[in-house]
Amino acid sequence: MSTLEIKDLHVSIETEQGTKEILKGVSLTIKTGETHAIMGPNGSGKSTLASTIAGHPRYTVTSGTITLDGEDVLEMSVDERARAGVFLAMQYPVEVPGVTMTNFLRTAKTAIDGEAPALRTWTKDVKAAMQQLRIDADFAQRNVNEGFSGGEKKRVEILQLELFKPRFAILDETDSGLDVDALKVVSEGVNRAHEEGNMGTLLITHYTRILRYIKPDFVHVFVDGKVVEEGGPELADRLEDEGYDRYAPGAGVAVAPAVQA
Amino acid sequence: MTDITTEKARIGAPSAQPFINGFTEEGENLSPVNTGTNTSTTSEQPSAGPLGGASAKSHSHGGGVGIPDSSRAGRLTSYRLADFKPLNGLEEDWRFTPLKRLRGLHTDVLNGAAPAVSVTAPAGVVVETVGRDDKRIGQAAIPEDLVSANAWENFAEATVVTVPAELQAESEVSVLITGAGEAPSAQHIVIVAERFSKAVVVLDHQGSAVVSENVEIIVEDGAELTVVSLQEWADNAVHASSQQAKIGRDAKFKHIVVSLGGDLVRVTPSTRFTAPGADVEMFGLYFADAGQHLEQRLFVDHAVANCKSRVLYKGALQGRNAHSVWVGDVLIRKEAEGTDTYEANRNLVLTDGARADSVPNLEIETGLIEGAGHASATGRFDDEHLFYLMARGIPEKVARRLVVRGFLNEIIQQIKVPAIEDRLTAAVERELAATDN
Numbered sequence: 027m028s029t030l031e032i033k034d035l036h037v038s039i040e041t042e043q044g045t046k047e048i049l050k051g052v053s054l055t056i057k058t059g060e061t062h063a064i065m066g067p068n069g070s071g072k073s074t075l076a077s078t079i080a081g082h083p084r085y086t087v088t089s090g091t092i093t094l095d096g097e098d099v100l101e102m103s104v105d106e107r108a109r110a111g112v113f114l115a116m117q118y119p120v121e122v123p124g125v126t127m128t129n130f131l132r133t134a135k136t137a138i139d140g141e142a143p144a145l146r147t148w149t150k151d152v153k154a155a156m157q158q159l160r161i162d163a164d165f166a167q168r169n170v171n172e173g174f175s176g177g178e179k180k181r182v183e184i185l186q187l188e189l190f191k192p193r194f195a196i197l198d199e200t201d202s203g204l205d206v207d208a209l210k211v212v213s214e215g216v217n218r219a220h221e222e223g224n225m226g227t228l229l230i231t232h233y234t235r236i237l238r239y240i241k242p243d244f245v246h247v248f249v250d251g252k253v254v255e256e257g258g259p260e261l262a263d264r265l266e267d268e269g270y271d272r273y274a275p276g277a278g279v280a281v282a283p284a285v286q287a
Numbered sequence: 288m289t290d291i292t293t294e295k296a297r298i299g300a301p302s303a304q305p306f307i308n309g310f311t312e313e314g315e316n317l318s319p320v321n322t323g324t325n326t327s328t329t330s331e332q333p334s335a336g337p338l339g340g341a342s343a344k345s346h347s348h349g350g351g352v353g354i355p356d357s358s359r360a361g362r363l364t365s366y367r368l369a370d371f372k373p374l375n376g377l378e379e380d381w382r383f384t385p386l387k388r389l390r391g392l393h394t395d396v397l398n399g400a401a402p403a404v405s406v407t408a409p410a411g412v413v414v415e416t417v418g419r420d421d422k423r424i425g426q427a428a429i430p431e432d433l434v435s436a437n438a439w440e441n442f443a444e445a446t447v448v449t450v451p452a453e454l455q456a457e458s459e460v461s462v463l464i465t466g467a468g469e470a471p472s473a474q475h476i477v478i479v480a481e482r483f484s485k486a487v488v489v490l491d492h493q494g495s496a497v498v499s500e501n502v503e504i505i506v507e508d509g510a511e512l513t514v515v516s517l518q519e520w521a522d523n524a525v526h527a528s529s530q531q532a533k534i535g536r537d538a539k540f541k542h543i544v545v546s547l548g549g550d551l552v553r554v555t556p557s558t559r560f561t562a563p564g565a566d567v568e569m570f571g572l573y574f575a576d577a578g579q580h581l582e583q584r585l586f587v588d589h590a591v592a593n594c595k596s597r598v599l600y601k602g603a604l605q606g607r608n609a610h611s612v613w614v615g616d617v618l619i620r621k622e623a624e625g626t627d628t629y630e631a632n633r634n635l636v637l638t639d640g641a642r643a644d645s646v647p648n649l650e651i652e653t654g655l656i657e658g659a660g661h662a663s664a665t666g667r668f669d670d671e672h673l674f675y676l677m678a679r680g681i682p683e684k685v686a687r688r689l690v691v692r693g694f695l696n697e698i699i700q701q702i703k704v705p706a707i708e709d710r711l712t713a714a715v716e717r718e719l720a721a722t723d724n
């Protein structure tokens with residue numbers, strides 16, 4: 027079993043107005059086999075957390091730690107993190123000109139495993155995984171994400187998740203922009219990856235909809251760069267009914283409305 | 288049908304800073320380098336050579352009745368240098384070229400030692416060195432610009448490669464052209480593929496040179512000819528090359544330009560259909576490094592009916608002031624019914640500070656055609672692409688190579704000469720290795 031541990035993480039970005047702190051002390055522990063949902067309103071810092079774990083250069087960690095089985099993740103380059111078993115399914119996957127999906131998938135798999143996959147089984151695996159995610163076979167010959175629709179891009183992210191078999195998967199709003207059918211297909215993919223291996227999942231989402239298909243063990247509510255409430259799956263149900271309004275600045279969590287006086 | 292796509296970087300704020308003096312991101316803004324300063328340099332007009340003056344071949348046309356100046360059909364062509372006005376850099380044809388870096392190709396008498404030519408040819412192919420009065424000279428080409436005319440007036444001897452009728456050359460004809468120094472010089476090469484012959488000719492430019500070159504290519508009826516022009520010059524080389532092909536009935540012609548080395552390289556390939564049923568493919572690959580100017584301006588003249596042309600040029604750019612220019616002129620004349628043509632240019636900008644200009648021009652004078660299209664797209668390989676590939680475990684160097692190799696390989700694999708393909712693949716790897724530092 028592996029553990030991804032985030033402790034008192036503070037992250038800032040450079041903006042035109044100067045340095046802005048986005049994450050203000052986030053602590054989170056994920057073990058393989060667990061699914062954690064991080065929910066929160068827009069601008070709460072959910073995606074910043076995802077990108078920081080993956081090592082996006084835009085984000086500066088000012089204090090705190092991220093460790094994977096005790097190893098310092100923040101010391102690792104982006105590709106080292108991926109090879110250590112951290113996978114980020116991106117919210118906005120970019121188009122990469124000049125590189126076919128086939129070539130990309132094989133190169134990445136080789137880098138992650140440290141050796142080239144056996145050609146025959148690999149081709150079969152890719153084909154089967156594409157079929158399950160209902161990705162057309164001709165996508166293999168197209169350039170990475172080039173001309174793919176939003177839903178197709180998300181499916182291709184999950185395709186990679188299934189093929190690369192990471193220890194920890196971070197799904198950054200994978201559900202946004204998907205219709206119900208695509209959402210089901212994508213969720214099935216995540217669940218398969220979960221059952222198959224020993225994977226820990228950090229599911230970042232704005233909506234509760236995806237939680238009908240992917241059952242979280244823990245739910246963390248993220249507001250203004252911090253976790254403001256934690257609980258089990260029942261917390262998600264409550265959010266579905268009540269929304270994020272009660273976490274709005276000044277509302278005060280779980281405080282009676284009569285306080286204003 | 289026309290189709291223009293422009294692909295801009297989606298991620299990362301566009302920089303307002305002009306990376307190249309005189310240029311803005313909106314478009315070219317005529318470079319101060321090219322304006323005003325070079326207008327009075329005509330004092331040393333060389334006298335007309337045997338092909339100029341009263342020579343029967345001397346003629347010029349252009350700007351004729353009813354042909355607008357902006358049409359490619361209206362461009363001045365002449366064997367006489369004196370017919371061309373001195374360049375000031377404002378001309379449509381020269382607006383992207385930094386004239387100061389031509390090192391005299393447009394102003395001086397080109398009497399420096401011409402690059403040495405050595406030809407390795409398979410059995411049956413005839414290689415000759417001939418004087419200016421050889422009757423094959425001037426059969427396929429007529430200068431379309433001043434620098435080409437300057438070479439035409441000044442070349443001392445020409446190399447003529449003839450693939451005799453019906454000969455199927457067993458291996459490629461390799462024409463090694465090695466620079467002989469930095470005095471401005473003129474070069475002339477003639478390639479003749481006679482009826483029903485089949486051959487691949489490689490023009491392999493190496494070393495240091497300041498040279499204006501005219502290449503005449505005759506593809507006779509039913510012949511199948513591939514010409515590959517490799518520019519792997521040393522860093523200081525300046526090379527202008529007009530490569531004009533005359534295409535016969537049912538002939539097949541493939542032209543591939545590969546520009547990698549040199550300070551300024553300007554290749555202007557033209558193909559002219561003279562009889563129906565011919566098929567032309569024109570490919571190009573360029574990789575511009577910091578400070579390099581690599582320009583390609585091509586012309587496909589559909590002057591007769593039922594011919595087909597396909598054009599694809601792909602370029603990668605990296606480093607500050609790396610500059611590539613691609614201009615693709617395709618003209619479908621009124622007579623050229625049944626024409627089928629498509630041209631495209633793709634550029635991949637690998638780093639900040641590089642500039643790719645891309646101008647597809649399609650002129651159509653008849654509606655009775657099979658199809659005509661053009662496309663141009665310039666994309667960036669930026670930090671987000673790199674992040675995406677690295678987030679999948681791929682190390683940075685591998686990621687960069689993956690992208691560029693995939694992009695340029697489409698052209699390299701058109702060459703079909705394994706030794707050259709391997710050499711170019713290795714050259715692309717070297718270019719990429721240069722950015723790792």
